[in-house]
Amino acid sequence: MLTESEPHFRQPLLKTPFHERARALSQVDSFVAWSGYSTVDVFTTVEQEYFAIRNSTSVYDLTPMVKYRIVGAGALRFLNRLMTRDMRNLAPGKVAYSVWCDDSGHLIDDGTVFCLAVNEYRLCTAERQLDWLCASAIGFDVEIAEVTEEVAALALQGPTSCALLQALGFDGVERLKPFELRQFAMPPAALPVMVSRTGFTGDLGYELWMQPADAEGVWDALMEAGRTRGIRPIGSRALNIARIEAGFLLPNLDFISAGHTLRIGTERSPLELGLGWLVDFGKGHFTGRRALLEEQRRGPARLLVGLDIEGNKPAHNTLLYADRAGMKQVGSVTSATWSPTTKRNLALAMLDAPHFAMGAAVWAEIYLNRELTWQRRMARARVVERPFYAPARRRATPPADF
Amino acid sequence: MRGGRAAGVRLAGGEEIKARVVVSNLDVRRTFLETVAPKHLPPEFLAQVRRFKIRGSSGKLNIALDGLPHFPAIPHGSPCTRGDMHVTDTIDMLERAYDDWKEGRWSRAPYIDMLIPSQIDPTMAPNGKHYMSVFVQYCPYKLADGEWTPQKRQAFGDTVIDTIARHSPDFKDLILHAEIRTPHEIEAEVGLTEGNIFQGELTFDQLLFNRPIPGYAQYRAPVRGMYMCGASTHPGGGVMGAPGANAASAILRDLRLAQST
């Protein structure tokens, strides 16, 4: 939040309502800018934080997610024309992941739509885009307002997250199915907290949405209740490993919004990003539909796929070739990590047709830094199914008590 | 002129300097209406030079300040005062400012673009004092109510100073000296015809292949051995240097050609 005593030019980044708590727990003082906020990159070590996601409970400050309030008699029609997915099935209490495109069928962003009531929605996105939403609102009876600063949010992810919430008095949270949301009053002060069973880790987990004034109270209660359940605040670096294992895309890494690209041909369509399952051609018109139909007819020229690469050296910034000699480039890696849970060397990569078929083999040109001596290695890589890691507990309702 | 080609120049003092090539950095009107006798130029070229539009539209104030003025709209200590500051309240204000120019008046509420460069380069002013450079639009070369006079120039300057003072209450008290430059002074002191800072208006009929004159957009004058390199030529004014660089390559190409043949 901006304060009067600190004019904007001295404080170019906003602080989330959790900032003071996070700063107190930060051991390495590693903060990064995210959507105009200062947020934690690493608290202690990436490995410690990563294992909290997979083995206990992690807490991640989601407040910088851009949030829009969408209300009005035409809100559903507006969303259905904006989104590639059919929004007509999204009932109050439900959440949907979707993407949206420009007229050319190029991806503008992905995000989650929370249906709070009939014709009342909250849209959470990575990037600000009020301009596009307003353009999309022409002809619809709908009001759109950015509420990013009005809603504080935490992601509580990990196998013990449900038990932790139950212990805190979130009665019935165990009955919440994936992509459902419910309002709770958190004891003892009955703080209003909306809980959705959503997340960016591919694990059991929840997202908590509250008023900024209640933020520190909720944080403190979570930390207290989580002491015996291994709760640990995490930064963006640990989350990035988990989201690659889960096969989720990150804007500006795996694709660049069509609203931001400068070079022709660097935009991406949902079909190219492997998100064709989100595109519903049968639901009626939506922005980009005619262009996507045409693209589907032609067949995609490239596709974002999951790669399993030999060795254990992450394939960061790696070019991909059809041949071991590296003569014919057929794509490049967009995100890469060594996956501690699956013990595999994983990557998301954009591959040109026809090299993206399931099971297809390509060669990754990986550079190894051996005590400042760089070596080049051609590693065999195979196109495999995404997600790379999908534990049953992410869907189980009620979740087991870990 | 010797044998139909440029052979050098004669200074105002009478001194003659010979050269194979003469390059004029003056605007196209001064170059061809004042330094070359009309008999050396094609009549239709001269007609086009005469209609080349070069109307002045801006003025300049150079103000010596006793200290840094305070702008309440900018928080104290903000880096914003170190950059360009504009007074451009609304599009309508800019449009009305232009309406005044069309009627041969200086803008009653002018558009202002000001800079206090001594904040970054203290050598531009004595210690603790400041220099403010103020670009003002619109200010016509010809006034509808007669010639420019010192009184009118002062009134123009007062209009600008009052406009700045609306945004800075202590500005007027800090003024040690204000040098006011209308298009008239700009013409007289710098030699820019009608005080036009671009040596010719940047409208489509005088841009690209039309600049300065259709058919003569390659820096070569209709007189052999004579070239143009000023802002009158493509790509135009602003402290850019591109016309000079382009003219130099045209000249070097011609000289090489002449040598090889």
Place this chain on the structure above:
Amino acid sequence: MTAAGTPRYDCIVVGGGHNGLVCAAYLARGGRSVLVLEAAGQVGGAAVTREFAPGFQVSACAHLLHLMPGALMRELGLSAQGLKLAAQHLPTTALSGDGAHLSLAPAGLAQRLPADAVAYGEWQALGQRLAAALHPVLTDAPPRLGTGSWRARASLLRLGWRIRRLGRCDMRELLRIGGMNVQDLLDERFESPLLKGALAVDAVLGTNLGPRSPGTVLTLLYRMAAAGGAEALAQPAGGLGALSTALAGAATAAGAQIRTQAPVARILVSADRASGVVLASGEEIAADVVVSSADPKTTFLGLLGSEHLDAGFTRRVAQLRTGGLAAKLHLALERLPQFPDLDRQALRGRLLIAPSPQYIERAFNHAKYGEFSAAPMLEITVPTLADPTLAPPGKHVLSAIVQYAPYSLRSGWQAQRQSFTDLAIDTIGAFAPDLRDCLHSAQLLTPPDIEREFRIAGGHWHHAELALDQFFLVRPVPGAAQYQGPVAGLYLCGAGCHPGGGVMGVAGRNAARQVLREAA
């Protein structure tokens, strides 16, 4: 759903304005079954003759005919349909406050302004050469770029070839003046403010531009090119409505059906294709193709609805500049007012009150700030001199276009209607002192009136402002510039398309050609 017994049509034309009728006539001649649906009680749209006071009739919007290509009129056999011209080659006279009115006829000009007369002759000759080269640009459908189609490439090559063939001198002049403002051009060529004012009128009439606005040479060349270089103002007998009657006759003769008082409420879409229309009455009529002569905003945002369109396209349509600035003044006159210093021949023609470009520019200044002109520019005709049938015997009608009267008047037209009417009458009265004594009644149509009565969003006679960013390849917006929008089976044929408004009919003909070619 088609109600039982309702026939299905190949083509429905929404709106029976002149472009809609021309389109229907060509479609019917192309062998299609065509139904024209007109909201008003009579066809014609803004090319219509109406009774505005008991016994007094007037061309309610457009009042002169000068842009419709002769070939189009001949092809449709409009004279066989009863179209007669009450007057042709109407002279233009620029009124001057001192009574020294200036006729733009060559003889009058040579006598009064010998130097300007020569310059005017040269300008007209140049104008005719440029107009001849540019004429096809205005009569053909604009090519679609980026598709690589041979038709688009050939069309652009032809245009380039025509401009090149003008010769070095004319081509250079065209490329120099094409982006200029008309005042600079006129200042280069002429001396007389009165002459310059009269010529500037043609550049700014019906637009949101003043003589110093960029693009005004383009609009002037547009007018010259549309008229084929030789501007011949004409007045149909019975007013412009007679032209629409003849066009309706031509359409009907070719087999088209026309229904009036049948306002379309919505264009139906099924399987992402236009499939018919719903009338305001609820009646549904099915068709393979729907052609809308309504303006682009009404067509896309009103009749079709943005849920059938992409958001970027919708935004481009919503951002079209469509606010009109021309008002129409109709005076019913008990007798012919006396215009001292003006002979009867001049009075039969077109009278301009625009004594200098500066006068027009000042009139335009007000419009920029949402005010009406304190001293408006007028184009006046007294149609009853050539066509007495428009008024009771001995009585007269005066019809004038009054600029500038912005659509969005800051103080609201409700409050200002009477004062602007009085201002316009007094502006004319300055040249005809007994005008008030002759006055029976007056009618003023402001742009909001035109919007309401003629169903043109913004009340702009070109439907969308004529400016370079809304012109030719991108008119009305990229993605709909070839008479076809993004929804298959839906076409545009109104003034919002290339080449724009004025009673020209070219948009209607080109749209019909497009339908016949693509839906063949």
